[in-house]
Amino acid sequence: MLQSFVSKMNLRVGLIVCCAVIYAGASDRDSVNKNGVDHSTFDTLGYGLELVLTKFDFIANKLQKIEERLQTTENKLDSMEKEIHQQRSTQEQIVALLHERRHEQESKSSQKGKFSTIKKLGNNASLNVSELQNQIRQKVLAALHKLDPDVNNGHNISQQIMKVDYSSVVTPTQASVPQPPATPPTKTTTITTTPKPQQRVDGSSCKNVHSKESGTYLIRVRNDSEPFEVNCEQETFGGGWIVFQFRYDGSLDFYRGWNEFRDGFGDLNKEFWLGLEKVHQITSDRKHELAIEMKDFNGTYKCARYDASEIGSESDQYHVKAIGKYNGTALSEMYNYKGRKFSTKDRDNDKSSRHCAREHEGAWWHRACTNVNLNGRYMNAEDEKSIHWYYFDFNVQGLRYSRMMIRELE
Numbered sequence: 355m356l357q358s359f360v361s362k363m364n365l366r367v368g369l370i371v372c373c374a375v376i377y378a379g380a381s382d383r384d385s386v387n388k389n390g391v392d393h394s395t396f397d398t399l400g401y402g403l404e405l406v407l408t409k410f411d412f413i414a415n416k417l418q419k420i421e422e423r424l425q426t427t428e429n430k431l432d433s434m435e436k437e438i439h440q441q442r443s444t445q446e447q448i449v450a451l452l453h454e455r456r457h458e459q460e461s462k463s464s465q466k467g468k469f470s471t472i473k474k475l476g477n478n479a480s481l482n483v484s485e486l487q488n489q490i491r492q493k494v495l496a497a498l499h500k501l502d503p504d505v506n507n508g509h510n511i512s513q514q515i516m517k518v519d520y521s522s523v524v525t526p527t528q529a530s531v532p533q534p535p536a537t538p539p540t541k542t543t544t545i546t547t548t549p550k551p552q553q554r555v556d557g558s559s560c561k562n563v564h565s566k567e568s569g570t571y572l573i574r575v576r577n578d579s580e581p582f583e584v585n586c587e588q589e590t591f592g593g594g595w596i597v598f599q600f601r602y603d604g605s606l607d608f609y610r611g612w613n614e615f616r617d618g619f620g621d622l623n624k625e626f627w628l629g630l631e632k633v634h635q636i637t638s639d640r641k642h643e644l645a646i647e648m649k650d651f652n653g654t655y656k657c658a659r660y661d662a663s664e665i666g667s668e669s670d671q672y673h674v675k676a677i678g679k680y681n682g683t684a685l686s687e688m689y690n691y692k693g694r695k696f697s698t699k700d701r702d703n704d705k706s707s708r709h710c711a712r713e714h715e716g717a718w719w720h721r722a723c724t725n726v727n728l729n730g731r732y733m734n735a736e737d738e739k740s741i742h743w744y745y746f747d748f749n750v751q752g753l754r755y756s757r758m759m760i761r762e763l764e
Contacts, residue, residue: 558573558574558575558576558635558636558639558640558762559573559594559596559640559761559762560573560584560586560587560588560593560594560595560596560761561593561594561761561762563586563588563594565588566588566589566593567588568585568586568587568588568589568593569585569586569588570583570584570585570586570622570623571583571584571585571586572584573596575635575636575639576635576639579635582632583622584596584597584622584628584632585597585600585622585623585626585628587757587759590645590647590759591645591659591761594761594762595645595759595760595761596628596636596759596760596761597628597757597758597759598627598628598629598632598633598758598759598760599626599627599628599728599729599756599757599758600624600625600626600756600757600758601625601728601732601741601755601756601757602625602754602755602756602757603625603732604625604732604733605624605625606619606620606621606624606625606626608627608716608717608729608730608731608732609699609715609716609717609731610698610699610717611698611699611700611701612698612700612701614627615627615629615630615696615698615717616629616630616631616668616672617629617631618631618632627729630665630668630672630696631668633665633760634665634666634667634668634672636760637663637664637665637675637760638664638665638666638667638675640762640763641662641664641762641763642662642663642664642760642761642762642763643659643660643661643662643663643678643760643761643763644659644660644662644663644677644678644688644758644759644760645657645658645659645660645758645759645760645761646658646659646684646728646743646756646757646758646759647755647756647757647758647759648684648728648743648746648753648755648756648757649753649754649755650746650747650751650753650754651734651752651753651754654747656682656683656684656743656746657682657683657684658680658681658682658683658684658685658686658687658688658743659680659681659682660677660678660679660680660681660688660689661678661679661681661763662676662677662678662679662763663676663677663678663760664676670695671695671696671701671703672695672696673693673694673695673696673719674688674691674692674693674694674719675692676692677689677691677692684743684745684746685745685746686745687725687726687743687744687745688726691719694719694720694721695719696717696718696719697709697710697711697717697718697719697720698711698717699711699712699715699717703720704720704721704722704723705721705722706720706721706722706723708722708723710722710723710724713738714727714730714738714739715730715731715739716728716729716730716731716739716741717729725743725744725745726742726743726744727739727740727741727742727750728741728742728743728753728756728758729741730742730752731752732752733752734752734754735751735752736749736750736751736752737750737752738750740752740753741753741756
């Protein structure tokens with residue numbers, strides 16, 4: 355392209371010079387023919403042609419320099435194009451390596467998933483046994499309470515039937531249990547209860563407990579409802595709190611379905627979830643406040659408190675019916691939770707096209723999805739599936755400790 359341009363320029367200049375020579379010659383001949391005298395115009399013509407040729411050489415030199423510069427630029431562009439091709443090939447190799455690594459990680463994660471599934475099955479089997487015992491225990495206590503006004507005697511009878519220490523709901527006593535007739539020699543079994551502060555509560559609040567010791571107590575939400583046990587926190591923030599979620603060592607699997615989160619699971623003296631239905635009954639009967647305590651694996655403690663909290667019924671998917679003003683150190687995250695419905699791995703009630711409870715492996719009041727996952731996986735890692743509160747440290751780093759509590763307002 356460049357050589358073609360230079361050739362065209364040379365041709366044009368040559369044509370101009372040739373035309374100038376022809377014109378000058380014709381003018382001189384006309385002058386000689388008319389006057390019959392030679393005015394020596396050829397000398398002048400030679401001088402003019404020399405000037406034109408000099409100009410032509412100058413222009414040719416300029417064009418040569420321009421051609422050299424353009425050639426240099428073209429060489430640089432070729433070099434840059436080669437470098438770009440090399441970079442593209444390098445990037446393609448890197449992308450191929452990344453895909454290979456990702457495939458290897460997915461294979462490893464699938465293997466880990468199989469092991470975790472086996473572990474979950476084992477944990478669920480042991481948990482189902484303990485939960486069945488707790489359910490039988492509560493049913494026996496409720497039946498005895500209706501039949502016998504003397505609650506303490508009823509508890510002692512239940513101990514004889516179940517052969518289990520129900521000291522969490524009885525007064526400190528020591529009773530001799532009579533044995534049925536048997537072939538001599540006969541023996542008498544004695545059940546001793548350890549003195550604890552767990553006494554029957556009048557009403558539906560841990561604030562009715564006069565003892566300042568935290569522990570398990572029996573409450574009745576309404577006069578016509580069956581009593582159930584709760585864990586009362588009697589020291590933090592002045593006491594009187596009903597704990598409905600507690601996690602501190604990862605011993606309990608929280609990745610569960612709707613029915614379990616509705617009814618509750620775990621051990622009230624260890625890790626547990628009280629149950630959405632119980633929280634609904636408690637908060638709908640009277641006004642309550644909410645407190646959430648958290649600690650990370652470095653021991654940093656933060657809390658969030660709200661001066662109002664109420665959970666709707668199961669027909670409303672246990673939505674957040676009320677949430678009050680925030681106060682605390684963990685920064686507010688639940689101020690806009692009003693109206694959000696509860697979602698579990700087998701019930702998707704969020705506003706997102708994704709299934710947030712499955713994606714985060716944590717049941718919660720998800721929307722799209724959420725910055726909180728306190729029912730997620732127990733892990734010391736920065737992961738969206740972990741127990742996290744984003745504004746704790748502006749990340750999804752897993753937390754070591756989580757406790758959610760409600761307290762009746764006066």
